Amino acid sequence: MVAARSLSRFQGDPLNILFATSECAPWVKTGGLGDVSAALPQALAGLGHDVRVLMPAYGALADLKAQARDWTPWPADAGWPAARLGRVTRPGQFDLWLLDCPALFADAGGPYQDTAGRDHAHNARRFAFLARVAAHIAAGAVPAIAKVWRADVLHCNDWPTALAPAWLRVTDAASRVPSVVTIHNLAYQGLFPMGVADALALPPSWATVEGAEFWGQLSYLKAGLVHADAITTVSPTYAREIRTEAFGCGLDGLLRAREAHLSGILNGIDAAQWDPSTDTLIAARYDADGWRAGKLANRRALRQAMGLPGQRRGLLFGVVSRLASQKGIDLIVDSLPWLIANDCQLAVLGSGDAVLQQRLQAAAAAHPAHVAVRIGFDETLAHLIEAGADAFLMPSRYEPCGLNQMYSQRYGTPPVVHGTGGLADSVDDFVAAGPDAATGFVMPEATVPALQAAMAQALLVAKQPAVWEALCRRGMARDFGWDASARAYVALYEGLIAKR
Numbered sequence: 001m002v003a004a005r006s007l008s009r010f011q012g013d014p015l016n017i018l019f020a021t022s023e024c025a026p027w028v029k030t031g032g033l034g035d036v037s038a039a040l041p042q043a044l045a046g047l048g049h050d051v052r053v054l055m056p057a058y059g060a061l062a063d064l065k066a067q068a069r070d071w072t073p074w075p076a077d078a079g080w081p082a083a084r085l086g087r088v089t090r091p092g093q094f095d096l097w098l099l100d101c102p103a104l105f106a107d108a109g110g111p112y113q114d115t116a117g118r119d120h121a122h123n124a125r126r127f128a129f130l131a132r133v134a135a136h137i138a139a140g141a142v143p144a145i146a147k148v149w150r151a152d153v154l155h156c157n158d159w160p161t162a163l164a165p166a167w168l169r170v171t172d173a174a175s176r177v178p179s180v181v182t183i184h185n186l187a188y189q190g191l192f193p194m195g196v197a198d199a200l201a202l203p204p205s206w207a208t209v210e211g212a213e214f215w216g217q218l219s220y221l222k223a224g225l226v227h228a229d230a231i232t233t234v235s236p237t238y239a240r241e242i243r244t245e246a247f248g249c250g251l252d253g254l255l256r257a258r259e260a261h262l263s264g265i266l267n268g269i270d271a272a273q274w275d276p277s278t279d280t281l282i283a284a285r286y287d288a289d290g291w292r293a294g295k296l297a298n299r300r301a302l303r304q305a306m307g308l309p310g311q312r313r314g315l316l317f318g319v320v321s322r323l324a325s326q327k328g329i330d331l332i333v334d335s336l337p338w339l340i341a342n343d344c345q346l347a348v349l350g351s352g353d354a355v356l357q358q359r360l361q362a363a364a365a366a367h368p369a370h371v372a373v374r375i376g377f378d379e380t381l382a383h384l385i386e387a388g389a390d391a392f393l394m395p396s397r398y399e400p401c402g403l404n405q406m407y408s409q410r411y412g413t414p415p416v417v418h419g420t421g422g423l424a425d426s427v428d429d430f431v432a433a434g435p436d437a438a439t440g441f442v443m444p445e446a447t448v449p450a451l452q453a454a455m456a457q458a459l460l461v462a463k464q465p466a467v468w469e470a471l472c473r474r475g476m477a478r479d480f481g482w483d484a485s486a487r488a489y490v491a492l493y494e495g496l497i498a499k500r
């Protein structure tokens with residue numbers, strides 16, 4: 001079938017995909033968005049598509065910037081600073097386009113915050129510019145790029161690039177190139193004072209409630225949700241949840257109005273990086289057949305690394321998480337008396353909320369035989385916890401997709417999760433699915449009693465070694481790779497292109 005937008009393009013032909021993002025692992029990562037922004041483009045490239053990931057050349061990316069070639073100058077215009085766009089070519093993988101604009105992106109610290117944890121003062125301007133550049137490239141409005149590469153689709157991610165579909169409407173009135181916005185977490189919306197709209201000279205219609213106005217503020221995410229041709233989120237259950245008041249963060253009405261264009265595609269994991277049979281960050285490598293010995297060696301190493309004694313009657317539960325109310329960390333802290341009474345242990349790696357941090361550290365100081373806590377970001381320890389814990393806790397209040405529950409299944413470490421979002425879509429509960437199909441334990445609600453009941457269930461099952469081992473090995477056999485999800489995105493892009 002000939003796609004409507006071009007007589008020379010056939011359905012199934014490789015696509016040119018412009019993937020705009022504020023983070024991309026391993027170079028920039030504050031959470032799941034960074035992982036997805038590397039793994040999905042990689043999977044799409046693996047299917048033969050030409051994927052260009054557009055990301056700012058932040059101050060911390062000097063080494064990466066040094067690898068960029070083919071610099072395209074970006075002249076100052078309409079009050080925006082001059083910049084340049086460099087290409088990092090990675091044969092067989094996706095290419096990177098680095099947006100180098102020292103006037104906006106040179107700050108020290110992370111992509112959104114300075115080294116003291118304060119939002120960068122000019123975030124509104126930085127990410128409006130990133131989105132504008134994405135829209136201009138997608139629209140073919142940059143002659144030096146358009147003569148060698150034209151996007152078939154523009155894929156944006158979360159609020160930092162969500163203005164791009166709106167910019168695209170302004171730049172490309174004929175709307176040649178379809179746009180997709182993926183919501184990785186609806187709670188982060190990119191809200192700025194309404195005055196920003198004037199300062200950025202945004203079209204006046206954007207400042208209305210039909211545009212990007214949200215309770216008196218300017219919402220970058222809302223602009224994207226209004227203007228994108230398709231909205232996706234990172235699991236089918238979260239796609240349903242965000243249309244309800246309880247999960248909609250004030251945007252549920254808009255999402256219901258656009259539900260015909262909203263779908264959920266479950267994230268995959270980087271199956272090469274998170275593979276216990278090849279993982280060099282853990283103490284002993286193992287596959288499903290070697291699960292018992294592998295678990296034993298890694299559990300010993302984890303206890304040693306975290307200063308926990310061995311020989312407990314109960315289970316060693318692991319946690320790797322941002323310390324935030326979203327993640328239900330307070331439920332875990334409130335369950336510590338139960339955990340200790342049942343002679344279980346808890347190994348936590350995380351950073352974030354200062355109060356949660358203090359509560360965890362106080363518990364570790366008071367109960368050193370049962371609780372160990374490491375504050376910080378530590379990739380090696382994260383892998384060791386996945387491999388060395390008996391079970392993994394993730395009682396998130398909401399979870400758009402979540403990755404750790406998939407990693408833990410891959411490592412033969414059954415997750416205990418709240419049945420929300422991607423957790424509901426990727427863990428099969430011991431009771432609901434039955435002992436022959438389960439891969440973990442699913443709490444019906446995010447409460448302390450539900451968490452304790454799920455952990456008690458895990459303890460009970462663990463007392464039957466054959467049933468427990470089968471549960472662990474079943475999780476290890478699950479396919480959480482990106483291939484199926486990447487194909488679902490391609491089908492979505494193809495559908496949008498065919499409609500043009």
Ligand code: ADP
Binds near residue numbers: 031033350351404
């Ligand atoms: P979110 O994006 O909401 O933080 P996800 O589960 O989707 O949660 O992804 C979190 C990612 O960050 C995972 O790869 C997880 O292993 C990693 N991670 C989170 N906290 C830490 C930490 N303290 N140290 C190492 N890795 C971490």
